[in-house]
Amino acid sequence: LQITLDLQGSGLFYSPGGTVCIHCPNQSCDMEATLQRLNLDGDRYLVVKPAAFSRGRESPHYPSWIPERPMTVRHLFTHYLDLRARLRRPLLHLLEHWCGDSAERAQIQRALASHEQFAQMVSERPSLIALLQQFESCQPPLARLLECLGQLKDRSFSVASAPLGWCKTVDLVFGVEREVLPSGTVFEGHCTTWMQQCAVVPSPPLTSLPVAAAPAKRAKDFCLPANLSDPMILV
Incomplete structure (x- = not known):
């Protein structure tokens, strides 16, 4: 083309x-499905700022590439967060921590413990919404999710x-x-x-x-x- x-x-x-x-912005269908799954109001305004980590230092996981200015949650998910990034272990650890179902938590733990199972998950190139739909009881808060999602480059x-x-x-x-x-x-x-x-x-x-x-x-x-x-x- x-x-x-x-x-x-x-x-x-x-x-x-x-x-x-x-x-290129995220696909509207992926973005809206992610907001709905996380129970987030896309029209809500927010400002992303670093919080004190320890001894006045910023968290090492703070997404400094997100501008510190008011924007809607929908704008944040559309233009700044990579919703189809390659699966990494920190995101799985986050989902495991916020899983309410013991069976789903155990499934994630097995994937994290097994190199073969983790590699198989990575090979399927799951998007964020695909992971959230697979593990329905996982409900990570937005602040923690921002620490694990990559930049939409x-x-x-x-x-x-x-x-x-x-x-x-x-x-x-x-x-x-x-x-x-x-x-x-x-x-x-x-x-x-x-x-x-x-x-x-x-x-x-x-x-x-x-x-x-x-x-x-x-x-x-x-x-x-x-x-x-x-x-x-x-x-």
């Missing part, structure tokens, strides 16, 4: 061989156009990530799936998408020379 980003008025520029970083895409003809737009060509998991279910990539939805919406040839694009970056030693007369070796 190919999408064209409108750079007019953004102050962004790019060079051949550069990349553009796209911030920008994704980098290589530039597929040249700025010589029309430097006010940039083309990105990508394939939608799809992987068949051991259970037979299909895992779909977070950002490429969202970009596909943007690309298939009926629109004019040039569409300005609501994305946060960082200035294109070039690898230090992998870029075209500034002087066109410089020799090059193409492999």
Whole structure:
């Protein structure tokens, strides 16, 4: 698939061989299901601030990448928390601690104690909502959950156009990530799936998408020379 980003008025520029970083929000269905499962009011405003850990020090698990400004819970879960991050042990430990059902707690403990069982869980690439639906009695508080969830980071895409003809737009060509998991279910990539939805919406040839694009970056030693007369070796 190919999408064209409108750079007019953004102050962004790019060079051949550069990349553009796209911030893709979480899927609305995943986000809303997670809020409902955790009994959280998406319209409630909050400010995330560090709490004293010990002797006046901040908690080492404090998510410093969340800005300290008022935002709704829905905005926090949409733009800052990676709801499909690779499963890590701290999240399982958190769920175990806040499990009300002894059988579910024992199941999590077995997965944590067994390398094979934990690896099998990781291979299924479960999202946060999938884990919460699997272990229905687990009800971790939001403050503790923020310490275990990772940051929803920008994704980098290589530039597929040249700025010589029309430097006010940039083309990105990508394939939608799809992987068949051991259970037979299909895992779909977070950002490429969202970009596909943007690309298939009926629109004019040039569409300005609501994305946060960082200035294109070039690898230090992998870029075209500034002087066109410089020799090059193409492999």
